[in-house]
Amino acid sequence: MKINVKLDNFDEELMFKRFNLKVGDKQIVTPIKASYKLNPVSSINEIYKKFDFNKINKCITNEGFERMVNADVKKDMTSGINICLIEYNAFEMPDDKQIEVLSDLQYEHSDIVVTPILSKITRELTEDKLLNSFNTITNKYMEIVETLNHKSIVGIIPSRMPRQFLEPIIKNYKSKNITSFVIDFDGRSVDTNESWIRKLFRLLKDNDLLEESFLYSINANTGKFMKQTNEILAKDFICSGFGID
Secondary structure (H helix, E strand, O other), X not given: OOEEEEEEEEEOOOOEEEEEEEEOOEEEEOOOOOEEOOEOOOOEEEEEEEEOHHHHHHHHHOHHHHHHHHHHHHOOXXXXXXXXXXXXXXXXXXXXXXXHHHHHHHHOOOOOEEXXXXXXXXXXXXHHHHHHHHHHHHHHHHHHHHOOOOOOEXXXXXXXXXXXXXXXXXXXXXXXXXXXXEEEOOOOOHHHHHHHHHHHHHHHHHOOOOOXXXXXXXXXXXXXXOOOOOOOOOHHHHHHHHOOO
């Protein structure tokens, strides 16, 4: 099932977009907020699973454990558009077999393929080692997916990635026909680094991707409830004002 994205309206000044997005026989109109099976308030169902070295290797060596992991992911699926997000929660570089496990587990439980979240690598590595590690894992993941693929691939862009690496990451995705992206805010508010967002959107525009890119955000800070206040800013809802669908 490929993503069919049709732009209905785009306000360049306010960065609001309205897309008709179709995945197979499932259709949504953006902007929209995803939800979870336990609180299904929208037709996009988000599933999140975290894997470290030990868990991946156990899937490789223990069929019963791999079957249990599949069942655990499957129970969180709904009849809506399922977006399964896989986080690789380790500092070490995974080998091809380990990346294959992550790819297969996600592919079977997601209507859209999303490259893995690499938050630990993004936080702890720096300079060229960061960019090379990120692109190496991401490219191998996409290569494995493409060996038997009928779904659209969406690329992760970590908000902690230094701006100097945004251009090579976008160009790498574009060279592989990846035109939609998931921005991982890693627990921070969308407006924490506005200049970084502006840089990202300029790159999308320069690469003729802005009006055809479906942008999905994850791990955006929702705002902190204070006992002495009657209301708080719903910071995760301001994503649309930053051009995120």
